[in-house]
Amino acid sequence: MTALTLQRSQHGRSAATDEHEPDAGQFLTFQLGNETFAIDILCIREILEYEYLTEVPLMPDFIRGVMNLRGAVVPVIDLALRFHRPRTELGRRSCVVIIEVHDEDEDRLQLIGILVDAVNEVLAINSADIEAAPQFGSKLRTDFIAGMARLDQRFIVLLNVPRVLSIEEITLLSRLDEGGDSIAAGGCDDGIE
């Protein structure tokens, strides 16, 4: 809970400095299957059309592969698989959102791509419109949720990017996966829920 308030105040501050509405953050909304999620635009580097990925063997399913981002090799994660939903199928609107994550291990910025079905729009969301994560019901690990944003009578999930794309955790999962069965990875997730 304390982490959440901290997060919120950060959003507020950053938005106040460069944008019109005080106490508002800007979020990119995107589709995963028929669900809509949002992430803070401050951690987004760019959005790319889906192009060829190279699969990396012996890694968990949700790591779809690596791509060439102007010479840098960037891992791409299927968020739907990460959230235990069906695998994202490629379509005309498939996109890769490139996100900056801080890598604690090497103390530098690491780029990670997330594969989504479509990106929608960038919204300014008032911090007053952000609710705490519900204890259950969102079919998602609660620590993945930074908050729920109220938007036209419905709620969309604001993702806690550092948690969702925690390199430490992904590395741990891929190590478990080394035994050759992805049940282990799934089991770990369930354990945390």
Add this chain to the structure above:
Amino acid sequence: MNLDQAMQAFFDEAFELLQQMEAILLDAESTQSDPELLNALFRTIHTIKGSAGLFALDDIVGFTHQVENVLDRLRGGELALTETLTSLLLRCHDHVKAMLQALASHGTAPDATLGHALLAELAGLSGQAGAATPGEPSAEATAAAAHQDWLLYLGFGPDVLRHGLDPASFLSYLATLGHIEQVIPLYSGLNAVSDYDPEQNYLQLALRFAGHCDLATLHDVFEFAREDSHILIAPLADAARQLADAGGALPEAELQQARQSWLALGMMEGGKVAHAADQGMAAKIETVAGTPPPGTGDPAASPVAASKKVKANERAGESRFLRVEAEKLDNLINLIGELVIAGAAGNLLAQQTGSTALQEWNQGVSGLIEQIRTGALSMRMVQVGEIFNRFPRVVRDVSKELGKEIELKISGADAELDKTMVEKLGDPLMHIVRNAMDHGIEGTELRRLRGKPAQGTVRLNAYHESGSIVIEISDDGGGLNREKILKKAIDRSLIAPDAQLADQEIYALIFEPGFSTADQITNISGRGVGMDVVRRSIEALRGIISIDSELEVGTVFRIRLPLTLAIIDGFMVQAGDAIFIVPLESIVECVELPEEQSGNNSCDHLNLRNELLPLLRLATFFELPHPTPPRQNVVILQLGDRKAGLVVDRLLGEFQTVIKPLGSMFRSLKPIGGSTILGNGQVALILDVNELVTHVINRDAVKYSLAADQAHLGSAQAKPQHMRQ
């Protein structure tokens, strides 16, 4: 060996360490609670002290030794890092820095009394008043000798120039200690012009010098030249007698030459000196030149001429080498990698258009790109000899200090290594070599008793092995004492008293922080810092260090560093739809897989000219979807002393591979060493064949073990979870 270069490396390293020390001290609040940082703090000073000892920089060693003692107690938890202590340590840091800077620019050393004041303060704070500075201030006091006149004869040998020593630099350094009153050049060796060899030195100097220094200080000035030159130094009053004493040390002709020139400089044949005249002259000199007594004031206060020289020296040092931030070079090489890829794409397009002119132009560009690439890469690659070269002197000095006879044998010094790795390897190698000499090689007596030659041997060897470089440091000393290490580890509760460990695991215990089996702490080693730094540095380079040892026979440290070089020669293979790169160095040959073995179910080995070759099916191993093609190929890999066959679907040929790191997310994926970008922009993965095979061996060891058999038999009721472990 070029000592100037070694000195420069020492300064660079020392300044870097000082920076680290400062950073840790400035972050004192977290340091207090973090033993890791306190360890690091201690190591900075420890390393500076160690390296300074090699160059006989006694002032620095003396000072840092005291600081190190305090830091050691700090690390041991005996002292707390209070604010006063932090600021005092920072001032000590500044003092060491000032001393080093003075040395680096041949300037005047900072005030020694400042050092003593700092040490006294340290002693006071750490509660060991007096004990910390035994006798040193008084020794210094006598060292600050009275103003005196000296006669010097510098018989530089014919080879000094070839050894990179410049007689003029000795003089300019001497000038910082006092005043050179008169110089007589001697060049009796120079006869006919036709015999003149420009690389040979014909010049000897005799000079009269006045200054506040003692004999040892003056001898130190010519420390480097001592080996192949005849240096005579004597106080003016005593010159005749000392010259007579030195008679046997140098050839008659040279002695004669020295005597004549010294007579010309004011030596009295009978041993009497015209005292009044001499002192009057000294006084006059002092008023004219205003020579400051050494040890006071900063470089700015020295005579204008000297400071000019200092500046010139600094400038010369700057122009010889260009220090470039490693990141800039990395970026450049990345860009060049891109350029290679873009160039290949351009070639492809040109061929498609069919325009001859365009194709020719493209060829030209490709040639240039190739040259740029080679040039950029060579900037990074240096021979491992660059680090090996500092060891002959280390071994010589340390063996003298220890009173042991030790010979150093170097092989494989031409193996090339990434520059960044070479820089970071120096420290760990130094620690290992010093340890080998101090703890490894036994005393002469003991060696005789054990039936070994009296002279111990330390060997440095480097070689490339399947895409990695291996550096071996071996000695023929006493070996590691398994029992002693075990006992110490149990005493320090690093392991449980009843733990069962393999030899390798026991040896690895010496890499634990603060672990030392030496009974005494010496200047060289024994504080137990070395080895944990060693392992940390090697691991930082993603290397592996292992130890083989046999009691009373010797010890081998083996450092294996992985391929982290920016570009390698690769060989492209295809398995399923995926393209992989195999480092070309590890490939012996390629053969076609006999048709009867192409099925997945047939046995996994091949008869290669009557040699048993285990096969690794890449597509199956990586669980790639793949319809078995009619013809498969086997890439035969050399892994150390064994071979293995890698079954792939297609061979695609050689490829210059620009290595891109995969990032920490894939760190656990050992069989993949990195990635690269192909000409069409796709990413291909680079196989780390050593890890790949190790991985398969481990997997098979689990799959086909007794436990697995048991699980299989009882699988009807057994939990599947069980089998996995």
